[in-house]
Amino acid sequence: MPTKANISDKAVEPRRRPRQQRGEDTIDRILEASAELLEELGFDKLNTNLICKRAGLTPPALYRYFPNKYAVxxxxxxxxxxxxxxxxxxxxxxxxxxxxxxxxxxxxxxxxxxxxxxxxxxxxxxxxxxxxxxxxxxxxxxxxxxxxxxxxxxxxxxxxxxxxxxxxxxxxxxxxxxxxxxxxxxxxxxxxxxxxxxxxxxxxxxxxxxxx
The missing domain is CATH 1.10.357 (Tetracycline Repressor; domain 2)
Incomplete structure (x- = not known):
């Protein structure tokens, strides 16, 4: 997982834009889960494993759109x-x-x-x-x-x-x-x-x- 010290500007860009409604729905689930976790845990404790668990997604499903938590x-x-x-x-x-x-x-x-x-x-x-x-x-x-x-x-x-x-x-x-x-x-x-x-x-x- 990149840290604040070594992530690049490019690393915070989304990997791809959804072309179908299903992709839009997946992104919404990721963002909603991340916002909930931020509210509960704060910034430092947020990670992609927790996001996947809360959103009910596999890591590959998240990484299809976001390379790391900073992109989210x-x-x-x-x-x-x-x-x-x-x-x-x-x-x-x-x-x-x-x-x-x-x-x-x-x-x-x-x-x-x-x-x-x-x-x-x-x-x-x-x-x-x-x-x-x-x-x-x-x-x-x-x-x-x-x-x-x-x-x-x-x-x-x-x-x-x-x-x-x-x-x-x-x-x-x-x-x-x-x-x-x-x-x-x-x-x-x-x-x-x-x-x-x-x-x-x-x-x-x-x-x-x-x-x-």
């Missing part, structure tokens, strides 16, 4: 990032590109809630943070989010300094995600108060004038 975690991470992004996108029509501080806090609360509701969600985020080979999952998701914000801003406010607003949205997206990680790892924190403070901080950056 990548698929789980991509799924979680889509859910988080969708929770944010669903609010954009309501708030527009110039939300209030409370709107930002509410958006972050939505992302926090869907993460906590997703089986294994907190552990998936920890795995993405702790495994360098999985960093592209987060970067790709956040890059998509920043592009969505920038495109909306430019379409609604022609003449926007694209480089400046892209930098600010990147700060906002990365800061918001870091706060979600902090809340997950510090369950005693007041979630709503923390997100309200974060909303004010990020709104101040978004609402500020051009950089000097």
């Amino acid at each position: 975690l990548k698929a789980l991470g991509e799924r979680l990032m889509r859910v988080q992004n969708d929770a944010l996108y669903d609010t954009l029509d309501e708030t527009g590109i110039l939300p209030t501080a409370q709107n930002i806090a509410d958006q972050l609360r939505g992302q926090y809630d869907v993460t906590m509701a997703q089986e294994g969600g907190p552990w998936i985020m920890r795995a993405l943070h702790a495994t360098p080979q999985l960093a592209d999952v987060r970067r790709s998701s956040h890059g998509e989010m920043v592009k969505r914000f920038v495109d909306l801003r430019v379409s609604e406010k022609p003449g926007t300094d694209v480089q400046e607003i892209e930098r600010r949205y990147q700060i906002i997206v990365e800061t918001g995600y870091a706060v979600l990680e902090m809340l997950i790892d510090n369950p005693d924190l007041d979630v709503d108060a923390t997100l309200k403070d974060t909303g004010f901080m990020l709104f101040a950056l978004l609402d500020s004038g051009p950089s000097v």
Whole structure:
């Protein structure tokens, strides 16, 4: 089994894409079993033997699609990032590109809630943070989010300094995600108060004038 120290970027890629519904169903079983085990055991104790046992599959059936547990975690991470992004996108029509501080806090609360509701969600985020080979999952998701914000801003406010607003949205997206990680790892924190403070901080950056 590869370790965090020696797995390569290539080793976390799926081996093949399913061509039939049966293959899709097998992948769903693998991901559901893995998420359950993450919830119960955490990241370090997860392994492919346990995944196979929980999913009711033989090791060759799992290895047909995933070479190791890190490839499974990548698929789980991509799924979680889509859910988080969708929770944010669903609010954009309501708030527009110039939300209030409370709107930002509410958006972050939505992302926090869907993460906590997703089986294994907190552990998936920890795995993405702790495994360098999985960093592209987060970067790709956040890059998509920043592009969505920038495109909306430019379409609604022609003449926007694209480089400046892209930098600010990147700060906002990365800061918001870091706060979600902090809340997950510090369950005693007041979630709503923390997100309200974060909303004010990020709104101040978004609402500020051009950089000097």
